[in-house]
Amino acid sequence: MKKISDKVQDTIEWLRKQVGNSGTKGLVVGISGGVDSALCSFLIKKAFPNNSLGLIMPCDSNPQDKEDALKVATACGLQYLTIDLCETHSHLFGQIKDNLEGFNDKKLNLNISKANLKARLRMSTLYAVANAFNYLVVGTDNAAEAYTGYFTKYGDGGVDILPISNLTKREVRQWSREVGVPEQIIKKQPSAGLWLNQTDEAEMGTTYDMIDDFIEGKKIPEKDRLIIEKLHKISYHKREMPPQPPKL
Numbered sequence: 001m002k003k004i005s006d007k008v009q010d011t012i013e014w015l016r017k018q019v020g021n022s023g024t025k026g027l028v029v030g031i032s033g034g035v036d037s038a039l040c041s042f043l044i045k046k047a048f049p050n051n052s053l054g055l056i057m058p059c060d061s062n063p064q065d066k067e068d069a070l071k072v073a074t075a076c077g078l079q080y081l082t083i084d085l086c087e088t089h090s091h092l093f094g095q096i097k098d099n100l101e102g103f104n105d106k107k108l109n110l111n112i113s114k115a116n117l118k119a120r121l122r123m124s125t126l127y128a129v130a131n132a133f134n135y136l137v138v139g140t141d142n143a144a145e146a147y148t149g150y151f152t153k154y155g156d157g158g159v160d161i162l163p164i165s166n167l168t169k170r171e172v173r174q175w176s177r178e179v180g181v182p183e184q185i186i187k188k189q190p191s192a193g194l195w196l197n198q199t200d201e202a203e204m205g206t207t208y209d210m211i212d213d214f215i216e217g218k219k220i221p222e223k224d225r226l227i228i229e230k231l232h233k234i235s236y237h238k239r240e241m242p243p244q245p246p247k248l
Contacts, residue, residue, distance in 0.1 A: 004178045008043070011163055015047040018161050019136060026051025028130045029138040030122055030156075031080065033068030035176055035186050036140040036164065042076045042179040043163055044138055053135065054080035057125055059089050059118045068185055075182050081129065085121050093117055119155025127158075136160040143168050144211040148228060149235020150204060157238055168215055169208035204231065 002010075019026065027044040031037050031054040044052040056069045066082075073080040093114050100108055123137075130137045139159030141151050146165045151157040164172060169190070176186050190200040190208065201207050210224040220228075237243075 004174055008046075008175060008178055011043060012047045015043060015138075015161070015163060019048070022136060022160070024134050024136050026053070026133060026135045027138050028053045028055060028126060028133065028135045029140065030055050030057060030126055031069040031072055031078075032140070033065035033072065033185070034140075034188060034190060035172055035181065036142055036145075036190075037069075038072040038181045038185045039164060039172055039176045039179065040138050040140045041072050041078050042176075042181060045076045045078045046179070051133075051135070052078060053129070053133065054078045055122075055126055055129060056080055056082045057085050057122045058082070059085040059121060062191075065191075068188065071182055072185060075180065083125055083129075085118070085125065089118055089121055092121075116152045116155055119152035120158075123155050123158040130160075138163060139165070141165050142172050143215055144208050146239070147215060148204060148211060148231035149238045150200065150231070151238065153238045168212035170212050 015027065026048045029037060029040045029044055029052075031041055041054050054069075054073050056066060056073070058066050069080075072078075096113070096117075097110060100110070126137045129135075137158075137160045139156065139162040141156065141162055142164050143166055145151055146162070164175075167175065173186050177183075204211075204227070206224045206227045210220050211228055213220050214225065214228050
């Protein structure tokens with residue numbers, strides 16, 4: 001079995017190959033302050049010391065997330081930009097909400113709409129910067145998130161490459177220790193930062209440990225198995241190209 005250090009190096013070479021094959025010049029990643037984006041930050045810095053960039057994009061976020069993102073960028077020496085999306089998000093969602101209210105008598109899920117708009121604004125910002133530098137956008141989804149569809153379609157799911165999507169959450173933490181991610185970040189409670197006090201596990205209804213065990217073929221409680229299988233089924237559309245009718 002390969003050592004983690006060898007797997008890390010293989011992934012770094014894979015990143016270089018993706019850039020070479022695409023005719024681009026480097027890589028950009030959104031730094032959220034969590035462990036997944038931290039690991040990706042370290043990987044892209046190692047792959048392209050002079051052509052890698054991190055974006056910190058506060059959007060009505062917990063201020064600690066920005067502080068943690070800065071710690072990550074400093075720890076790996078990654079050049080970064082901070083682009084505050086609070087005002088943009090507030091203005092755009094305000095317009096959407098004003099137009100939707102009173103439009104009809106249907107019940108509207110504005111909380112989800114508002115939260116996912118954050119992820120999609122971040123995606124648009126990443127691509128605007130990536131286009132300017134001719135870089136690829138790096139996604140930060142791990143295997144648990146990829147399997148359950150725990151990402152926003154055309155938000156954090158809208159990327160060019162997914163270097164850690166085959167890693168379970170526990171593997172992400174192992175790799176992070178290997179490359180030097182600060183322990184505070186590794187132990188941080190996972191959150192997409194979509195609303196105040198939001199956590200991944202509370203929203204999913206199960207834990208990353210359970211999902212990791214499921215992916216690894218281990219037996220887990222029936223309650224958790226049913227939740228994971230349901231999440232996988234209802235998120236099928238996120239992992240496929242949009243459906244098309246048969247050619248007429």
